[in-house]
Amino acid sequence: MTSVHAQPPEPLELPARLTAPPRLTQRHPWLLPAAMAVHRARRRTRWARDSWSGRVAWATHRTADDLPVRLVQHGSLLLRELDPDQMHLQHNKVTNLRLAARRLDGIVIGPGESLSFNRVVGNCTRRKGYVDGMRLSNGSAEAGVGGGICQLANLVHWMVLHSPLTVVERSEHSFDPFPDRGRVLPWGVGCSIVYNYVDLVVRNDTDHPFQLRAWVGDRYLHGQLRTDERPPHSYRVEAREERFLRSEGRVFRRNEVWRRVIDRRTGEQVGDELVKSNCALVVYEPGPDVEVIDLD
Structure with missing residues (x-):
């Protein structure tokens, strides 16, 4: 987790991974079992190496x-x-x-x-x-x-x-x-x-x-x-910068998950940590009470 202080909000744009061309396995689903087998073999090798080395x-x-x-x-x-x-x-x-x-x-x-x-x-x-x-x-x-x-x-x-x-x-x-x-x-x-x-x-x-x-x-x-x-510390997790964005006919959702660090003895906040910036494709139609920002 990264500790971040008073950063300005990110610009309203989509991450590159969401606008990139489809992956090979998305274009050719029949390749997916082979790709999964390769990923699993790599992970087993990594587990064995980490255990053997004591890392x-x-x-x-x-x-x-x-x-x-x-x-x-x-x-x-x-x-x-x-x-x-x-x-x-x-x-x-x-x-x-x-x-x-x-x-x-x-x-x-x-x-x-x-x-x-x-x-x-x-x-x-x-x-x-x-x-x-x-x-x-x-x-x-x-x-x-x-x-x-x-x-x-x-x-x-x-x-x-x-x-x-x-x-x-x-x-x-x-x-x-x-x-x-x-x-x-x-x-x-x-x-x-x-x-x-x-x-x-x-x-x-x-x-x-x-x-x-x-x-x-x-x-x-x-x-x-x-x-x-x-x-000595407790933690409060919350979402910030919640937005729905529309681009090329598709709707995306983004937010930031933050964690506030609280001193148990004093009740004072002693830290504010950015846990994750999220952005994902929305596969349902947002309701009328949801504001969708058009990026096009």
């Missing part, structure tokens, strides 16, 4: 005993109201989240260790009990084995943003698929997960251990981030 100490220890301080707690609604023909994917998502949460629950990130969501949860296959859930691909919801586990990564990322842990790697979704109806968290704090090369990686640069707890309830996916001693 990265991966978190592997877990315990059912809670660390004494509950630093953050959050719950996210399991089922969204979508088209009736997609609701079975929402229910299947709950099965996938339950399996993935069990893999993550109790993991301890010790001082100097890093947590890889993909390494801990693993590949979500039918053999492990995962089913077809809702997965976002090129802006549309479709069935895919293990679909929906991004919700667990979103939960972990949100809790980490309220802690002194460092986000090393995180990929956002390239599309804004749903209107803000019922939204609890700011847009732009979610994570995209594709085993094993699109990952959420968190590093513990403190002298204290942190423990993740995760479980599926009746209506919510629950999570806690626990530690052994309450840190």
Whole structure:
């Protein structure tokens, strides 16, 4: 994360990645399986090299005993109201989240260790009990084995943003698929997960251990981030510079996610950090109450 002070707002233009010509795999989808195999092989090689060299100490220890301080707690609604023909994917998502949460629950990130969501949860296959859930691909919801586990990564990322842990790697979704109806968290704090090369990686640069707890309830996916001693700062995460932009007939959404750092002892703000600048293609028609700025 980068600490930024009193920067002027960015100009109203789209990032180059959104105006660039389509990628090779977008023009020729039949190449996608081969491209994914190459990406996965590279990631496995990187994992092995990092472990062998000692450059990265991966978190592997877990315990059912809670660390004494509950630093953050959050719950996210399991089922969204979508088209009736997609609701079975929402229910299947709950099965996938339950399996993935069990893999993550109790993991301890010790001082100097890093947590890889993909390494801990693993590949979500039918053999492990995962089913077809809702997965976002090129802006549309479709069935895919293990679909929906991004919700667990979103939960972990949100809790980490309220802690002194460092986000090393995180990929956002390239599309804004749903209107803000019922939204609890700011847009732009979610994570995209594709085993094993699109990952959420968190590093513990403190002298204290942190423990993740995760479980599926009746209506919510629950999570806690626990530690052994309450840190001196708390954090407040918010979205700023929210805008909808129209270019060449397409609508894009952009914002900035910021994190305010608060001294627990005095209540004073001691830092203001830019977490991420987001820009994504909107795949729904914004409502009449949403201002869309025309860039053409």
